[in-house]
Amino acid sequence: MTTATQPREASEKVELWLRMYRQMMAIRQFEAQVNELYTRALMPGLAHLYIGEEAIAVGVCEALERTDYITSTHRGHGHCLAKGAFPDRMFAELLGKKAGYCKGKGGSMHIADPATGNLGANAIVCGSAGIATGAAFSARCLGNNRVSVCFFGEGALGQGVLYEEMNLAQLFKLPVIYVCENNLYTEYTHYSECTAGDIAARATSFGLEAATVDGQDVLSVYNTAKRLVDRARRADGPAFLLCNTYRYHGHHVGDINREYYRSKQEEHLWKTERDPIVNFGKWLVEQNLADAAALARVETELEAEMKKAVEFAIAAPYPSADEVDEDVYA
Ligand SMILES: Cc1ncc(C[n+]2csc(CCOP(=O)(O)OP(=O)(O)O)c2C)c(N)n1
Numbered sequence: 001m002t003t004a005t006q007p008r009e010a011s012e013k014v015e016l017w018l019r020m021y022r023q024m025m026a027i028r029q030f031e032a033q034v035n036e037l038y039t040r041a042l043m044p045g046l047a048h049l050y051i052g053e054e055a056i057a058v059g060v061c062e063a064l065e066r067t068d069y070i071t072s073t074h075r076g077h078g079h080c081l082a083k084g085a086f087p088d089r090m091f092a093e094l095l096g097k098k099a100g101y102c103k104g105k106g107g108s109m110h111i112a113d114p115a116t117g118n119l120g121a122n123a124i125v126c127g128s129a130g131i132a133t134g135a136a137f138s139a140r141c142l143g144n145n146r147v148s149v150c151f152f153g154e155g156a157l158g159q160g161v162l163y164e165e166m167n168l169a170q171l172f173k174l175p176v177i178y179v180c181e182n183n184l185y186t187e188y189t190h191y192s193e194c195t196a197g198d199i200a201a202r203a204t205s206f207g208l209e210a211a212t213v214d215g216q217d218v219l220s221v222y223n224t225a226k227r228l229v230d231r232a233r234r235a236d237g238p239a240f241l242l243c244n245t246y247r248y249h250g251h252h253v254g255d256i257n258r259e260y261y262r263s264k265q266e267e268h269l270w271k272t273e274r275d276p277i278v279n280f281g282k283w284l285v286e287q288n289l290a291d292a293a294a295l296a297r298v299e300t301e302l303e304a305e306m307k308k309a310v311e312f313a314i315a316a317p318y319p320s321a322d323e324v325d326e327d328v329y330a
Pocket of ligand 1: 048074075124125152153156185186187251
């Protein structure tokens, strides 16, 4: 038996899937421009590109409300965009301009956007586990029903604070999800050389609900994240989501000779067979939900949008020297 709500639910799902495709492409095009800015020596410092990992930020953030919290990492542009930040203000931040999210004083690794619940990227590996858990604790105390997500790379598994936080979260049944993005390499070291045992079992040993997903499959990330977020919101406790993925570029934009720690064949395989955007696009076409030309248009539109955002940032003014000690707390 069909009901009147079924067509609406189906169309909402399609809308969600097309939005997820677009959002993944937006991150990819944003990051392509970051690489370009670095290569043209227009950006001070370095950046850590998220290309290849887009399905995780998008799948997880689509399972959240705008008012929910996230904390992010040094590889944080994707999380920030997926939670709803504006690309022009992000580029401005990367270029040290006053229009940036942190008035140009944070740069690539420290963008925060409270309006979208983004409590900030963090250059310290695992540096935001306490912040995300604290945000979940505040949500519990305030009774505002918000959920908190802590994104981190598998390198953070070597930091003791993660285990202190998971212990606390489980004891207090806090609404927090720890999302581990295992892109195989902690800087230039394969994770298997510095990570013993079963990763998800570390979380289950504290009693957290744990799940492992293919981080290149946005639907799998979204569906699992949604289940974990919903149960956290019901006060059923914290969770750990392990997403297996791959970064296409180097550890940072300057890491261009990667053959001493990973092979070209490995990179080629992930890029050609496991690409989250290409594969999701193929699926949308197979399901007759989009045609290839429409998806190509999405790419062109977003490329133009990101270039425009870069132009805004390049033209934007720097903060004046007499603002140097404003908004500085340490
Ligand atoms: C506490 C701390 N130790 C070391 C570093 C230097 N460092 C920066 S990024 C990084 C590797 C992080 O790897 P991972 O957590 O797997 O994230 P990925 O870069 O793969 O996204 C390291 C060791 C740091 N920033 N903070």
